[in-house]
Amino acid sequence: MKLKICGMKYPDNILEVGALLPDYMGFIFWEKSARYFDGIIPELPKSIKKVGVFVNATQREILERIVQHDLQAVQLHGQESVTFCQDLKSTVNESIEIIKVFSVADDFNFRVLKPFEAVCDYFLFDTKGKLPGGNGTTFDWKVLENYPSSKPFFLSGGIGIDEMEVVNEISKTNLPVYCIDVNSKFEIEPGLKNIKLLYSFTSNLKL
Template identity: 35%
Template sequence: MMQRPLVKICGLTRMRDVRLCVDLGADLLGFIFHARSQRNADPDFVAGIRTGKAVKVGVFVSRTATEVVEIMDRCGLHAAQLHGGQDEAFCEQVGPDRVIKVFWPDAYASQSALLRDLERFEEVSSHFLFDAGTRGSGGTGRSFDFTKLQHLEIHTPWFLAGGIAPNTISAALELNPPGLDINSGVEQAPGIKDENKLRAVFDRLAQVP
């Protein structure tokens, strides 16, 4: 039986959007710490946020492990979502129980190549995240062929990302993902969430047993 997946709303930059996501029942809230991103978050802003039961996640691209840990401590983050070439030692330094490791299925020549990488990071990640494209910090609005994951045996809990919006969430749910990562599909503009789109997504999720 399909269960409601964990829901992470990413790319938050405004307190009003944080409050709305908490009220709607988001399980995780994502804040991007990458200067080149249009959704780059101010550490002081994130440090002052109290999210109740929702988990605070930092998204990191070009940072050292020491910098990641420092920002996590400063901002009270529960998890680090790692985009890029971080290796197993990097994940160990951040803390395997705090790492959400990102993979881009479209970047692999075969499913077996993707599986080899997943096996490498199983012991140093609490979750995986599968995103569209071949690299970046997410929020591109692009989606990938969800069926690429259909027959993979994935032992680590994982999130599905990539263009998830009110009109695509049903297709994403068909894969029965443990988690959904939603960003640009519920925005008016980069970093500015759209209340109607957010409510539509959570209304659809409410239909999942």
């Protein structure tokens, strides 16, 4: 499994998190988010992929952010259609990863995933809540036992220190969990990450 740390906001904190060498670092380009990023991303180790997080943004906005921040991945966290994902994937450089997010509740219908398999590189499962993300709550991961696809996915939604044991257990299953995505459970305030807590998590997570 890989690790993504999302919702980064402050330059010094970004560099501190970068020193932990997560595989992905997420920057939210949705203005209504408390973690909205409107600065300049400082230089990070080349091994870290920068992810732009968008909510129902236009293709033009996404492309502008890719160029502005040299993004290596795009995370679509809204109601983006199959056609939108397909058009975006055909427009961006083939090396840029497309991650489509689905908000999960206990009654999630996995059949909605099928049309997206060919137009994105990964799925991301987050907890269905009032906001598109960063709600700080987990969903019942037993729902994933019904996952019908071989498409690798990011596991998100309220993952913190207390969830580490369960995350490690999930990694032992046959589920194609590609990456663990953490955010609000490791914050001092929105966008400001607790480095000591993240270090403890990364040291004990079986990546």
